[in-house]
Amino acid sequence: MDFLKKLKLDSVNKGVSTGTAWITTKAETINSFSPVDGKKIGSVSAADQEAYETVIRKAAEAFPVWRMMPAPQRGEIVRQIGEAIRQYKEPLGKLVSYEMGKSLQEGYGEVQEMIDICDFAVGLSRQLYGQTMHSERPGHRMYEQYHPLGIVGIISAFNFPVAVWSWNSMLAWICGNVCVWKPSEKTPLCAVACQNIVAEVFAKNNVPEGVCGLITGGREVGEWMAADARIPLVSATGSTRMGKAVGTSVAQRLGRSLLELGGNNAIIISKNADLDIAVLGALFGAVGTAGQRCTTTRRLIIHEDIYDNIKEKLVSAYNQLRIGDPLDQKNHVGPLIDKDAVSMYLKAIEACKAEGGKFVVEGGALTGDGFESGCYVKPCIAEAKPGFRIVQHETFAPILYLLKYKTMEEAIAIQNEVPQGLSSSIMTLNLREAEQFLSHAGSDCGIANVNIGTSGAEIGGAFGGEKETGGGRESGSDAWKAYMRRQTNTINYSTSLPLAQGIKFHV
Numbered sequence: 001m002d003f004l005k006k007l008k009l010d011s012v013n014k015g016v017s018t019g020t021a022w023i024t025t026k027a028e029t030i031n032s033f034s035p036v037d038g039k040k041i042g043s044v045s046a047a048d049q050e051a052y053e054t055v056i057r058k059a060a061e062a063f064p065v066w067r068m069m070p071a072p073q074r075g076e077i078v079r080q081i082g083e084a085i086r087q088y089k090e091p092l093g094k095l096v097s098y099e100m101g102k103s104l105q106e107g108y109g110e111v112q113e114m115i116d117i118c119d120f121a122v123g124l125s126r127q128l129y130g131q132t133m134h135s136e137r138p139g140h141r142m143y144e145q146y147h148p149l150g151i152v153g154i155i156s157a158f159n160f161p162v163a164v165w166s167w168n169s170m171l172a173w174i175c176g177n178v179c180v181w182k183p184s185e186k187t188p189l190c191a192v193a194c195q196n197i198v199a200e201v202f203a204k205n206n207v208p209e210g211v212c213g214l215i216t217g218g219r220e221v222g223e224w225m226a227a228d229a230r231i232p233l234v235s236a237t238g239s240t241r242m243g244k245a246v247g248t249s250v251a252q253r254l255g256r257s258l259l260e261l262g263g264n265n266a267i268i269i270s271k272n273a274d275l276d277i278a279v280l281g282a283l284f285g286a287v288g289t290a291g292q293r294c295t296t297t298r299r300l301i302i303h304e305d306i307y308d309n310i311k312e313k314l315v316s317a318y319n320q321l322r323i324g325d326p327l328d329q330k331n332h333v334g335p336l337i338d339k340d341a342v343s344m345y346l347k348a349i350e351a352c353k354a355e356g357g358k359f360v361v362e363g364g365a366l367t368g369d370g371f372e373s374g375c376y377v378k379p380c381i382a383e384a385k386p387g388f389r390i391v392q393h394e395t396f397a398p399i400l401y402l403l404k405y406k407t408m409e410e411a412i413a414i415q416n417e418v419p420q421g422l423s424s425s426i427m428t429l430n431l432r433e434a435e436q437f438l439s440h441a442g443s444d445c446g447i448a449n450v451n452i453g454t455s456g457a458e459i460g461g462a463f464g465g466e467k468e469t470g471g472g473r474e475s476g477s478d479a480w481k482a483y484m485r486r487q488t489n490t491i492n493y494s495t496s497l498p499l500a501q502g503i504k505f506h507v
Helices: 002-006 049-066 071-087 089-100 104-124 163-174 188-204 219-227 240-252 275-291 307-318 339-354 408-416 431-438 479-483
Strands: 029-033 040-045 131-134 140-148 151-155 178-182 212-215 233-237 256-260 265-269 297-303 358-361 380-383 399-405 423-427 447-450 484-492
Touching: 002 089, 029 188, 040 188, 049 151, 049 178, 049 212, 049 219, 071 089, 071 104, 071 163, 071 188, 089 104, 089 188, 104 163, 151 163, 151 219, 163 178, 163 188, 163 479, 178 219, 188 212, 219 233, 219 240, 233 240, 233 479, 240 256, 265 275, 265 408, 275 297, 275 307, 275 399, 275 423, 297 307, 297 408, 307 358, 307 380, 307 399, 339 358, 339 380, 339 399, 399 408, 408 431, 423 431, 431 447, 479 484
Parallel strands: 151 178, 151 233, 178 212, 233 256, 265 297, 265 423, 297 399, 380 399, 423 447
Antiparallel strands: 029 040, 131 140, 140 484, 358 380
16 A cells, blocks of 8 residues: 555554654564455554663653753744644545545544644644743742643543644644653554654654654553652553543542543534534534544534424434445545444443434444445434433444433433433523523533534544543643643842741741
8 A cells, every 4th residue: 555655564563653753563463454345454563661661761861851951942943743644634634534444534634734734833832931920029020931841741542643642742842841742542643654754753853862753562561650759751542441440540649630521522503503504514423533532523412393303314314324335435434443432432322222222314334335344333313311221422433313302401401311411502592592502500511512523523622521521621722731841930120038928937
């Protein structure tokens, strides 16, 4: 495949790097199989303890040098990374699509997110602002400034194998940190490709070895990072179960964790909605990336007056979906990541039926020509009730639950009653309903949208959620502060030493 050659990927690749040098390990090899056709793409060597130590040591050695480089100069290097990613957008987008299974347009879109966050970070490199405040003591000045933390550990998930890493690394680098990346073992080649691209830019700029580390491996590598006191911040994206384990381990050593975990996202469709926009937003939200986004629409909360109308429109739209090879742009839906994901999808369908759910669009696994990988499933729709246990659970697959409501207060209560709190949306042309949804008594999610779906966040806003979603914020706005330590400074330029709060102390 041409895109593999363009990305300098071989049938056998090293998966551990200090940033400018690849390391040979004694650990088992990770094989990457495409969910698109079941074929082996390549293999990657995993990290062993010795290689892990080398990467962390090199990162620690690089930090004192990297942090002293002026932030705009670090921004210039990130700018060059963005330009390099632009040049590799086509092959990298194809690799994302082929190794992960999302549609080619979504693969290109994910690489575009990397480019966008580079552009954002370049501007940010001249805007790492503190603030000045007035002192109560005469002849004193107070201000706040931000300093880099050190090593930032990044644990990313398979569903966005390159974008989420870039959200973290570009901002962390701008802030003066060094990074060590543990990618998903399900999409290791995407990580190796990114490492190749960044290493070229770093080499041209004489960046110290260790600023960009890569440690491919399984769960144990993430456990090493979470327990490592040399890593002050661990940013982890994945399931709530994984996040609780990482958060507990990091907290035991009083480190920081930035958690982006599960979502159980809902769209409220008001009787005052533009129904065409509502259906389109729900459709992409539910089936995009085959339901494997943390922002995937999993619940539709529909006003009873338009419930049957919306249901009919959705059934018609689902019947027009084309499922198949995601590199074929005629198809809307690609495969799930692996057969284990298919198994969880089928179990969720059975659980819904056992609780009394009625499927208006039947699900099931797909077999036969074009589906040989065993990873393709049918996007499905079930009529359910908010109290169903399965509705409270995030299933990483294209299953959409339809729920009915009478009042806006009831709709918001249904929206908020799940344990997760990532993304939410309301479809309405009624200003009062929109403002109610966005008020203190409205959505309890980190993201709340009006007349757009739950997925497809832009990098300009802070991304993250509440409750079991973890509380972290990445990407835009002032999310950069998560990668810094804040320091309050007071300077006395007077000829005396007055104390705060008017305290008198004489000897």
